[in-house]
Amino acid sequence: MSEDLDLILADAEDSMRKAISHLESELVKIRAGKANPTMLDGIAVDYYGSPTPINQVANISILDARTISIQPWEKPMLSAIEKAIMAANIGITPQNDGVQLRLFLPPLTEERRKELVKKAAGEGEHSKVAIRNIRRDGIEQVKKLQKDGLSEDAAKDAEKNVQELTDKFISLVDKHLAAKEKEIMAV
Numbered sequence: 001m002s003e004d005l006d007l008i009l010a011d012a013e014d015s016m017r018k019a020i021s022h023l024e025s026e027l028v029k030i031r032a033g034k035a036n037p038t039m040l041d042g043i044a045v046d047y048y049g050s051p052t053p054i055n056q057v058a059n060i061s062i063l064d065a066r067t068i069s070i071q072p073w074e075k076p077m078l079s080a081i082e083k084a085i086m087a088a089n090i091g092i093t094p095q096n097d098g099v100q101l102r103l104f105l106p107p108l109t110e111e112r113r114k115e116l117v118k119k120a121a122g123e124g125e126h127s128k129v130a131i132r133n134i135r136r137d138g139i140e141q142v143k144k145l146q147k148d149g150l151s152e153d154a155a156k157d158a159e160k161n162v163q164e165l166t167d168k169f170i171s172l173v174d175k176h177l178a179a180k181e182k183e184i185m186a187v
Helices: 002-029 077-088 110-147 152-185
Strands: 044-047 050-053 058-064 067-072 094-096 101-104
Touching: 002 110, 002 152, 044 077, 067 077, 077 094, 077 101, 110 152
Parallel strands: none
Antiparallel strands: 044 050, 058 067, 067 101, 094 101
16 A cells, blocks of 8 residues: 555656646746747747747857847748747747848836736646646545555545645745746846
8 A cells, every 4th residue: 555655646746847847848938038049949830841840940049138040941941930930929020131030039118027927927827736636636546545445544644745745846836936027027
């Protein structure tokens, strides 16, 4: 029985870690005024009929704190990349000079900063919900084991451990959100 409890805890912790890493990857996509190539992650370009990430069809580089340069490896891809960026609606219009695309990040207004903080908070809330769902599943598994003969004390301890794990990861989400908010609101 104790191996089963350890397995339940390990599964819950692993799933919660995945929720945190997903949150981290989503927070990176929220721009904080500085140019970052990861802002373009998740944008796919139509590359000869198949959707392909931009970083697999072009060289992405940072020219300065507010400018991203995208230089396609094949010249015909320039317009396809431009269309993909426009369709992704990331709030930036690409400047096409016939050789490369430049993305100029405008300085963030106070209103836009608050919108970005709300967006980050929404991502944090999604992570918290995922973590709570993992907790619920873990506790349900413990209760099933209890029906199969696990002692009540052991079940209570296991539920307490799952709850402690949940609290730890929820506070981790809060730390990530606080750091992102500080980054966004810094002028």
